Amino acid sequence: MSKGIYIVSVWPSQGQSQYYQNADTISQATLIDATQNSVENINFSISQGLSIHGNTYDNNGLALSGINIFVSAKNSDHWGFAQTKSDGSYVISGLEARDDYIVEARRKYYPPVYYHSNGIVMDSALASLVSTAGNQVNMTYYAEASISGNVLNTQRQPLSGIRISTESKKYHLQHACYSQLDGSFSLEGLPLSDDYEVMAIPSGKSIYQEQSLSNISTGNNSLYFMLTAGYTLSGVISSENTGDPVSGVYITVSSITRDIFKRTKSNSLGEYEITGLASSNDYAIIAT
Template structure:
C-alpha cells in the first residue's frame, strides 16, 4: 500500500547533486515520489518517516537513464524496559523516551507494587532520555535525576535497554488553599513550586477546587507562587523548606488587579483581530491578551508597578512592535513604560504595519537541507532584532520587517550539530533567495574525572571565543562525557569547567587554546581545601 507524506532525499556522495520530494498520490503514475534534475553519480537516497517506521538509506548509481527505487517501510524494533517500584492503586504514571534525533514514545503504566513497563517500536539511537511523569508524584529522569539536563542517556543504537527503573519515594508535600476574590465560575490558576536543585512542580486550582496538595522533593530552596493570566496573587511568593517533611498552609489570595487596554490597528487604521498583546515588567513578569474582532484587547491581573512594556506579536516570523507615545517602535529600549500604580490604564493603542520579508534556506556543502537552525536577524539602524528556526526543508522566513538594506542575518546550528555558524551582512528587505551553505567544523570531546579517576556528573563545560562570537556548552551525566561540536578553526579559545551546584570541586579554566582539528581531553577536577582537606591545581591531559 502506498504511503503519503514520507520525505525522500537524494544527495551525491561526491559532488553537489541533491534532490528532495515527499511521497503523495500521483494520478496516472505507478510511483508516489519523483526526484528530478539529478546529474550522473553515486547517490545516497534516504527516507525519514514518522517514528512508527524506520529510517532507511540506499545507495544507487545514476548514469544516463532514470532509476526506479522502491522502499518498503519497516516497523522499528528497539525496546526500553524497566520496573516502577512502589506504585499505588489509582495513580497512573507515564514513561516517555525521547531522542532529539528520532523523537520517541510514551506509555501509560498502572497497577500496584512493583510494575514492569516496556516502550517498544523505538528507532535506534544512542541518546534517549527516559522520563517518569505523574500528577501524583514529582517528575523523575533516569537515572535518579530531577532535571532533563542531568538525565543519563539510554543507548539503544545496537541493542535493547533493560533495567531502566524508577522508584516512587515517600516524598514531602506542599499544601494550601487559594482564595478567588470576585471570580467567575470556572476560573483557574496554577500553583508553581520551583527549586533550583530539584526542578519545578505544578498543580491547578479552580474556583470549585481551591485547595491543593503537591508532592515535591526534599529541598530547602523551593519558591512557591501562583500563575494566573487574570489575577494578582497575595503574597507574590513564599519560600518553603521541605527537608524536614510536609509543609502546610501555603495559602494565597487572588484579586483582579489592574488592567491595560486599547486597540490594535493596521497601517490603514483597520482593527486587527487575533493578535497577541503582552505586558511585561522586570519586577512582576508578564501577562497577555488576544485582540477581538474589533481589535480590542484587555490585559488583566496586573500588579501596581511603573515599568510595564507593551509588545505586540503578529506572527512567530515577525519581530514584535512596542508601544511608545511617539508611535509604535521595533526596539524595546525605545518603548514607553506604562504605570499602573494609579490603577487601570486605557486607550493604549498601537498601529502595526504589514512590512516586508527576508527568506531563504540553509543547506550543507552536499546541498542537503538542515532543519532547526537558529536564524537571527538584526538591523542597527532600524533597531530590529528577531530570531526564527529553519523548518524541515531548511527554509526560514522573516515577515513584518521595515524596509532597509543593512540587515545582518546569522545562521547558528544547534549545539549537537557538526556545522559551524555563518553570517551575512548588508542584506536588503524583500530578499527571498538568501542561502547559507554550512560546512562541518571541529569537535572538542572527552571525559571529566576526579583525581581518583571516577567519572563526574553535573559538570558544566564551556568553550568561548569572544572575537569569533562562539559559545559552546555541555553538561555531563554520570558517564562524565562531554562533547562540543561546530567549532571553527581558530586560536584563543577559553575552556571553563565548573561543578554545577557543587563547591567541592575547584573550577578550572584554560586559556589560549588553538583548535585546528578535533580534540579529545581528559579533565581531572581537584577538591577544595575544605574541613581540613587539601586542594590541588587542576591539570589538563591532552
C-alpha cells in the same frame, strides 16, 4: 494534595490577582502550613481593579483581531493579558493603579512590538510607560516584509532545524525562525530596512559552524547559507586520585578571536564532545 507548605493565589479573568491574605506579590504571600492537617477557609476578596484598553490596526488602518496584548509593570510583578476582538479592541482589567505599565503586542510570525506615544517600538527599553488612568493605548503595525532563502551544507544538501536569527540596529529588533526539512526558511513580519544581519546558528551538538551575512535588505528572497563542518573536541574526564570516570563535569570551550563560547557536560562514562568548532589557536578549555 500532599502535605507541605503552600502558596495560594487567585488569577480571575475579571478582577485583580491576589496572593493569600491580600498580598500583591508572591514575596508578601502568607504561607499555608498543611504539613499536619488540612487547612480550610482560605478565603479571598476580589477587587475589580483598573484597566488598560485600546485598539490594534494594520498599516492600512484596518482592525487586527487575535493579537495577544500583554501589560507588565516595570517596577513590580504586576501583569495582565488580553486578546484583541474582531474590531481590534482589547481590555485588560484587574490591574493595580500604576503609571509604569509596558504594553506589548505579539502577532504570529512577527517580532514583539511595544507601545510608544509616537507609534510602536521593538525594544521594551524604549517603550512609553502607561498609566491605568490614561487614555486609549492604540498600536498600529508597520508595512511588513520578509527575508527568505535556504540553508545547505557544502555537498549542497538541505539542512533543517537551523536557527535563523536576524538583527536590525535601526529598529533595535531581534527575530528568528528555523529552517524546514527542505532547508528553506522565511523571516516574516519584518519592517522595511537594509541593515539586517542574518545568522545561521546550528544547535550546540551540530557539526556545522555558524555563518552570518550583513547588510541584508527586506525583500531578499534568495538568501543562501552554505555551512561548513567544523572541528570536534572530545575526551574523558577522570579522577586524578582513582582514575575513575567523572560524570556531570561542565566543559567550556571559548575563543576570543572567533567569538565562540560552547559548553557541554560529561556523561556517565566521563566522556564529552564539542562539535562545530572553527579553526583557531586561542581556545581556552575549562572543566568545572
